[in-house]
Amino acid sequence: MYDFDLVLPASVAEAAAAMKADGAQALGGGQTLLPTMKQRLASPEVLVNLSGLSELVGVSSASGTLSVGGATTHAQVASEASDFPGLADLANHIGDPAVRNRGTIGGSLANNDPAACYPAGALGAGATIVTDKREISADDFFVDLFETALEEGEIVTGVNFPIPDVSNYQKFVQPASRFALVGVFVARFGSTVRVAVTGASNGGVFRWSDAEAALSKDFSADAVNGLAIAADDLIADLHGSAEYRAHLIGVLTRRAVQAAS
Numbered sequence: 001m002y003d004f005d006l007v008l009p010a011s012v013a014e015a016a017a018a019m020k021a022d023g024a025q026a027l028g029g030g031q032t033l034l035p036t037m038k039q040r041l042a043s044p045e046v047l048v049n050l051s052g053l054s055e056l057v058g059v060s061s062a063s064g065t066l067s068v069g070g071a072t073t074h075a076q077v078a079s080e081a082s083d084f085p086g087l088a089d090l091a092n093h094i095g096d097p098a099v100r101n102r103g104t105i106g107g108s109l110a111n112n113d114p115a116a117c118y119p120a121g122a123l124g125a126g127a128t129i130v131t132d133k134r135e136i137s138a139d140d141f142f143v144d145l146f147e148t149a150l151e152e153g154e155i156v157t158g159v160n161f162p163i164p165d166v167s168n169y170q171k172f173v174q175p176a177s178r179f180a181l182v183g184v185f186v187a188r189f190g191s192t193v194r195v196a197v198t199g200a201s202n203g204g205v206f207r208w209s210d211a212e213a214a215l216s217k218d219f220s221a222d223a224v225n226g227l228a229i230a231a232d233d234l235i236a237d238l239h240g241s242a243e244y245r246a247h248l249i250g251v252l253t254r255r256a257v258q259a260a261s
Contacts, residue, residue: 004047007046007049008052012157016153019154019155021046023043024046025044025047027049028070028104028107028110029051029099030107033047050071050106056106056157057071059072059076059081061163066084066161068158073100073102073104074095077091078092084125084163084167086187090120091105095178106159107156112205114204114205115177115179116198117171117179121161121196122159123142124194124207125185126139130158131157136149164189165190169186169256170183171199171252174199181245182245182248183252184196184249184252193212193216195212195253196208200245200248221255221257224254224257227250229250
C-alpha cells in the first residue's frame with residue numbers, strides 16, 4: 001500500500017467538503033476500493049471514510065417505501081429489511097459473512113460492478129438513489145461498466161425502494177468470487193412488473209423489457225417461455241459464454257417468478 005491521507009468526517013457536510021480535495025475518494029466498506037488500491041489499480045490521495053457516519057446508517061419503512069442509509073451494511077439490510085423480503089434475501093447472499101458485515105449498499109451502487117447484486121435490486125425495484133446533492137432514479141443512475149450518473153465528489157447518502165407486492169432475486173453464483181455469473185431480480189407492483197439482470201451484459205445491469213411486458217400480462221413462469229435474449233452484447237469469459245449467460249437469464253427469471261408467486 002502507498003501513502004494517502006485518511007479523513008474521518010463527523011457529518012455528511014464535512015464529508016462533502018473533504019471530497020472537494022484533489023484526488024479524494026469516498027470510502028464505504030472498502031470491499032472493492034481497498035483491494036484495487038493494493039493492486040495499484042486505484043490510487044486516491046485522500047480517502048474520506050463514510051462508514052463512521054451514523055446519519056448514513058439504518059433501515060426504515062413508511063408509506064410503502066423502504067429507506068436504507070448509504071453506509072448501511074449488507075448484513076443490516078438482510079436482517080432489518082423485513083418489509084421488503086426480496087431485498088433482504090438479496091443482501092443475505094452477497095459475498096460471505098465478512099463481506100456482508102463490512103460492505104455497504106452505497107459503496108456497491110456507487111462502484112456499479114457489472115456482476116454486483118444491489119444494482120439489480122435497485123433497478124428491478126425502481127429505486128431512487130439519494131445523494132448529498134440530489135435524487136437520481138435507478139433508471140438514470142446506472143450508465144455503463146463501473147460508471148454511474150454520480151458527479152465528481154458526489155456521495156450516496158441513501159436509497160429509497162418502493163416496496164413491491166412480491167419480489168425475488170435469483171443468483172447463479174460464480175463460486176470463486178461469490179459475485180453473480182448471472183443474477184435476475186423480479187418485482188411486481190400491481191399489474192406492472194420490472195425485471196433487472198446483472199452479471200451478464202458488457203454494459204452492466206439492465207432491464208429485460210420483453211420479459212417485463214409478458215409478465216405484466218401474465219405473472220407466471222410460463223409467460224417467459226419462448227422469450228430469448230440476444231447474446232450479442234453479453235459477457236463471454238472463462239466462466240461462461242455469452243450464449244450460456246443468455247440461457248441463464250431465462251432460467252433465473254422463471255425461477256424468480258415461481259419463487260415470488
